[in-house]
Amino acid sequence: MAANSKYALITGATSGIGYELAKLLAQDQYHLIIVARHPAELSARAAEFKQQYGVDVITLEQDLAKPEGPFKVYEAVKAQGVNVEVLVNNAGQGQYGQFVDTDIDRELEIVDLNIKAYLVLTKLFLKDMVTRNAGKILMVSSIGGELPGPWQAVYHATKAFVSTFTEAIQNEIKDTDVTITKLLPGVTDTDFFNKADMEEAKMVKEGSKADPAEVARDGYQALMAGKAEIISGLKNKVMVAASKLMPDSLVAENMQQQAKPSGQ
Numbered sequence: 317m318a319a320n321s322k323y324a325l326i327t328g329a330t331s332g333i334g335y336e337l338a339k340l341l342a343q344d345q346y347h348l349i350i351v352a353r354h355p356a357e358l359s360a361r362a363a364e365f366k367q368q369y370g371v372d373v374i375t376l377e378q379d380l381a382k383p384e385g386p387f388k389v390y391e392a393v394k395a396q397g398v399n400v401e402v403l404v405n406n407a408g409q410g411q412y413g414q415f416v417d418t419d420i421d422r423e424l425e426i427v428d429l430n431i432k433a434y435l436v437l438t439k440l441f442l443k444d445m446v447t448r449n450a451g452k453i454l455m456v457s458s459i460g461g462e463l464p465g466p467w468q469a470v471y472h473a474t475k476a477f478v479s480t481f482t483e484a485i486q487n488e489i490k491d492t493d494v495t496i497t498k499l500l501p502g503v504t505d506t507d508f509f510n511k512a513d514m515e516e517a518k519m520v521k522e523g524s525k526a527d528p529a530e531v532a533r534d535g536y537q538a539l540m541a542g543k544a545e546i547i548s549g550l551k552n553k554v555m556v557a558a559s560k561l562m563p564d565s566l567v568a569e570n571m572q573q574q575a576k577p578s579g580q
Contacts, residue, residue, distance in 0.1 A: 321372070323398045325349040325389075325441070327380060327433065328407030330357040333456060333504065336532030337404050342369035346402060349374040351389055374398075380407055381429040386436035399448065402539070403441045405434045406456040410471030412575075423470045430474035435481070442485070445494045453496045454539045455482045459547060461500065462556045464568040467575035486544055495542035499535035502552035504528050 324341040328334035329350035338348055342365050350365075352358050355377045362373040376392050378385045393400060408430045411422050438453060445451030458472075461479040465472030482498045489496070504526045531548045538546035547553045562570075 321347050321398070322401045323347045323349055323374075324402035324404065325351065325393065325400045325437075326404040326406060327351045327389075327437070329404075330354065330361050333501065333528045333532050333535070334404065334406040335361065336529045337406065337454070337456075337536060338365065339369075340532060340536045341402065341404075342371045345369070345371060347372040347374075347398075349376060349393060349396075349398075349400065351376045351378055351380065351407070353377065353379050380433035380437075381425045383428070383432070386433045386440075389437065390440040399444065400441050401451055403437060403445075403451070403453045404456065405437055405454065407433065408456065408458075408474070410468055412467055414467060415469045418470070426470055427474060430471070431477050434478055438481075438485070442489070442494065442496075446489060446492055449493050451494045452539055452542070453494075454535055455496065455498045456535065457482070457498050457500050459500045459502045459552045459556050463559050463571055464564055465575065466568055466572040483544075495539075497535070497539045497543055498545045499531070499538065500545065500547045500552065500556070501531045501535075502526060502549055502555070504531050 322345070324338075324346040326334050326338045326341070326348065329338045329348070330352040338350060338361070342348055348362075348365055348371060350358060350361060350373060355375075358375040358377055362375050365371060365373050374393075374396060376389055378389050378392075380386055380389070409426050411418050411426060434455065438455075441451070442453065445453075455478055457478040458475040460468065460472040461475030461477075463472060479498065479500075482496055486496050503524075526549050534546050534548040547556055
């Protein structure tokens, strides 16, 4: 591997927004380090990226919800002797239902994946980037991080962490050449809602879903331009702007109406 080769690490890279971001990076001749839990999916995507774009692909089979998962990813990258020029924190999951009814063990897994994995990977790779005074990080968050989320209370709360965490470290590194970009999609046509058992929610069943390729393109352009934040989609921009003018209780009630099971 050439010492001057550009490498990008993408978590959750085998489907949805992460897969589309990996394609965009490969098109720009970034070699890829793709992280996911399922070896067959990793192998299939690696073969696809190599064949289509002629880039090197390192696959890391790792469960980022496990305490040691993010640390093992960093150790594996260091063992390969490559520098990560772009880090894409994308892997995330949710759980649908009222908080009094949902599974606490599942929710703790979601906290570990959506918060702890972002925190650990960002810290480890950001330290290297600041030392080199070069690098870019994309935090795939959600407009949910800007809004209280009945029926998805824990997921929205994890994304609120990502939002304020990102804004704080953006300020801390503002005098370096490293940039961190926050991508805020809305409802997107991915497997997220199936995994979250959320397909009956009104916003999913009756609403329009964004194309993950368009969301990825928005995020990628903002990342490359070094922008602090991009809300993907006009409807989502309007929703976030309007929510800042309303009392939180009213925003929560609006979200409750959109999130509750269709037909209720």
